[in-house]
Amino acid sequence: MQEFETQRPRLFSLAYRMLGSAAEAEDAVQDAYLRWHGADRAQVVAPGPWLAKVLTNLCLNRLTSARVQREEYVGPWLPEPVRTDGGELGPLETAEQRDAVSMAMLVMMERLTPPERAVVVLRDAFEYSYRDVAGVLDCSEANARQIYRRAKQHLTDGRPRFAASAEVRSDLLSRFLQAAAEGALEQxxxxxxDQVTVWADGGGKVSAARRPVSGRNKVARLLIGLFARWSAGVEIAIAEANGEPVVLSWEDGELTAAGFVEVGEGGVVGVRIVRNPEKLRFLADQSRGLSQNA
Structure with missing residues (x-):
């Protein structure tokens, strides 16, 4: 039991990166625990690698079924946000580490096949060698290299080459929120x-745009309208989730929205708003826990 609990944070981080869902990640880790509990420990030479292989295969199975579910999902699908100011997803000390768990990157990861996703996570987040990756996926080392190259190409093709500093992003976010709250359309x-886009994930459970909204004027009007609706009885707070600032909307003690602002060339290039209550539950619990411990 103690050996597994020591590995649990690392396993959750692996599963979350694979699945993009905190709830699914917790379930997968629990399934891995059941496998561990029933295993012949004498046959387990190294618990860490053994658990990582078991968990990765559990996640691969979940990803296969999740693709069918997401094809039927109501409106845009976004990952579940996770607070990262308490170290929940491991070290996020570099820009590369933060980008790897950002909402934008997790959305991009949806383009990959399950094996491609596994290889990228194991290589980039956990620094597995190609030999170790091959051992997890039961493939050849050469095949692991090929899968990784193909996956990284898919991710590179869809990502802007512009990278704003933390200071620039913080300043832009502050001005962005002020202009939206004041209803200052021109500002x-x-x-x-020019081609900024808003994605809102309500999952058919709460009101949210069923399709992405693009274009500077349309997006500005949409955001001002949202802030106008939030003006009464809503507490807005800024925290850190997925290695980046997140704007949280609280109503009567309930978390009702989590918004991420992506900065790129030309200013704000994307806004992702999670409103599905099921996807906010984990983040809300984390936030309450951090408030109690503050």
Whole structure:
């Protein structure tokens, strides 16, 4: 039991990166525990690698079924946000580490096949050698290399080459929120890139745009409208989730929205708003726990 609990944070981090869902990650880790509990420990030479292999295969199975479910999902699908100011996803000390768990990157990971996703996570987040990756996936080392190259190409093709500093992003976010809250249309438009897009994930459970909204003027008007609706009885707070600032909306003690602002060339290039209550539950519990411990 103690050996597994020592590995649990690392296993959750692996499963979350694979699945993009905190709830699914917790379930997968629990399934791995059941496998561990029933295993012949005398046959387990190294618990860490053994558990990582078991968990990765459990996640691969979940990803296969999740693809069918997401094809039927109501509106845009976004990952479940996770607070990272308490070290929940491991060290996020570099820009590369933060980008790897960002909402934008987790959305991009949806383009990959389950094996491609596994190889990228094991290589980039856990620094597995190609030999170790091959051992987890039961393939040849050469095949592991090929899968990794193909996966990274898919991710590179879909990502902007512009990278803003933390200071630039923080300043832009502050001005963005102020302009939206004040209903200053021209000031807000000036902060947005030409092809800025808003994705809102309500999952059919709460009101949210069923399709992405693109274009500077349309997005600015949409955001000002949202802030106008939030003006009464809503507490807005900024925290850290997925290695980046997140705007949290609280109503009567309940978390009702988590918004991520992506900065790129020309200003704000994307806004992702999670409103599905099921996807906010983990983040809400984390936030309450951090508040109690503050």
């Amino acid at each position: 807000l438009e000036a902060l947005l890139a």
